[in-house]
Amino acid sequence: MNLTTQIGNSVEEASFLLKNGGLVAIPTETVYGLAANAMDPDAVVRIYQVKGRPLSNPLIVHVAELASIRSLVREWPRMLDRLSETFWPGPLTVLLPKSDWVPPIVTAGSDRVAIRIPDHPLTLDLIRQCGFPLAAPSANLYTRISPTSAEHVRRQLDGQIPYILDGGPCTVGLESTIIGLEGDRWVLYRKGAITIHDLEPLLGFVLSNTEGEGDHTPGASPLHYAPKVPLHFGPIDLTDPRLQSLSTAVLTFKQRILTNGTAIQYVLSPEGNLAIAARELYNALHYFDTLPLKCILAEPCPDEGLGTAINDRLIRAAGKG
Ligand code: TXA
Numbered sequence: 439m440n441l442t443t444q445i446g447n448s449v450e451e452a453s454f455l456l457k458n459g460g461l462v463a464i465p466t467e468t469v470y471g472l473a474a475n476a477m478d479p480d481a482v483v484r485i486y487q488v489k490g491r492p493l494s495n496p497l498i499v500h501v502a503e504l505a506s507i508r509s510l511v512r513e514w515p516r517m518l519d520r521l522s523e524t525f526w527p528g529p530l531t532v533l534l535p536k537s538d539w540v541p542p543i544v545t546a547g548s549d550r551v552a553i554r555i556p557d558h559p560l561t562l563d564l565i566r567q568c569g570f571p572l573a574a575p576s577a578n579l580y581t582r583i584s585p586t587s588a589e590h591v592r593r594q595l596d597g598q599i600p601y602i603l604d605g606g607p608c609t610v611g612l613e614s615t616i617i618g619l620e621g622d623r624w625v626l627y628r629k630g631a632i633t634i635h636d637l638e639p640l641l642g643f644v645l646s647n648t649e650g651e652g653d654h655t656p657g658a659s660p661l662h663y664a665p666k667v668p669l670h671f672g673p674i675d676l677t678d679p680r681l682q683s684l685s686t687a688v689l690t691f692k693q694r695i696l697t698n699g700t701a702i703q704y705v706l707s708p709e710g711n712l713a714i715a716a717r718e719l720y721n722a723l724h725y726f727d728t729l730p731l732k733c734i735l736a737e738p739c740p741d742e743g744l745g746t747a748i749n750d751r752l753i754r755a756a757g758k759g
């Protein structure tokens with residue numbers, strides 16, 4: 439398909455397209471999503487086609503109010519109201535037993551549906567104007583880097599979708615934390631801005647099962663969020679001969695590395711702020727994708743709070759997820 443892709447901030451235009459079965463890229467606080475009417479299987483199937491994503495990898499359903507979840511789920515976990523009060527709108531996705539109203543294509547046949555209330559005024563307004571929930575994965579091609587600006591979306595999906603709703607740069611910059619109930623135990627499936635330490639005061643012990651984001655997510659690929667060239671994750675060795683090459687890029691947390699080499703350097707947060715580093719991460723990787731590189735050397739962030747989620751994405755980008 440070859441459409442003209444427009445970028446703008448008209449919620450009316452976006453809702454018109456979505457109501458007519460079209461796809462629209464939407465801003466959220468985490469990353470941009472590629473949205474369709476979640477109740478329209480023909481529209482949802484086009485999300486998979488445009489992304490090149492296997493039909494076995496399910497999509498998150500976005501709503502604007504807790505009350506909108508009622509008809510989408512079979513059960514209402516006791517802690518859902520507290521979770522919602524504390525974290526929604528925000529970067530948390532909860533897997534819940536799905537009702538028959540949710541088309542199977544949204545959940546890739548799974549019995550659970552992933553739901554979140556995103557924290558972006560344009561998208562909340564859009565969902566309310568549409569009057570239906572939006573199914574939306576991240577608005578990148580399958581296995582490529584998630585977009586955190588309208589321009590990132592345009593670079594990957596130009597000509598494939600009619601409209602990108604531009605809500606500015608994403609304020610969190612990493613995909614949402616994903617949790618779900620297994621029996622009576624809460625499990626963490628994907629690390630994000632909301633950490634186990636934020637969740638445990640509410641939920642009690644939370645089991646971490648984030649190996650590959652995907653033992654539980656049908657069809658999830660271990661090679662996620664990948665730049666075009668190989669990314670090596672680990673402490674940077676100052677004697678590494680690759681530092682002498684202009685076709686090497688170096689990604690560090692807060693300090694430039696001192697070399698007399700010619701490698702290109704990107705410092706995520708010179709002030710050492712993990713929230714800023716998270717916001718910058720995909721920006722850096724998208725920037726590297728525009729350069730004629732042979733490899734990227736990425737240093738780990740401190741393994742605490744958001745740093746854990748940043749490292750998780752870098753490990754996946756290195757293909758070791
Ligand atoms: O922050 C985010 O979560 C962004 C924004 C747009 O909301 N969305 C996002 O979607 O990251 P996506 O599709 O790129 O990642 C969602 C992950 C995938 O690994 C998918 O397999 C998993 O969630 N997932 C979605 N629905 C699921 C379900 N019903 N059961 C198990 N895993 C599910």
Ligand code: MG
Nearest residue numbers: 575576584613
């Ligand atoms: Mg994604």
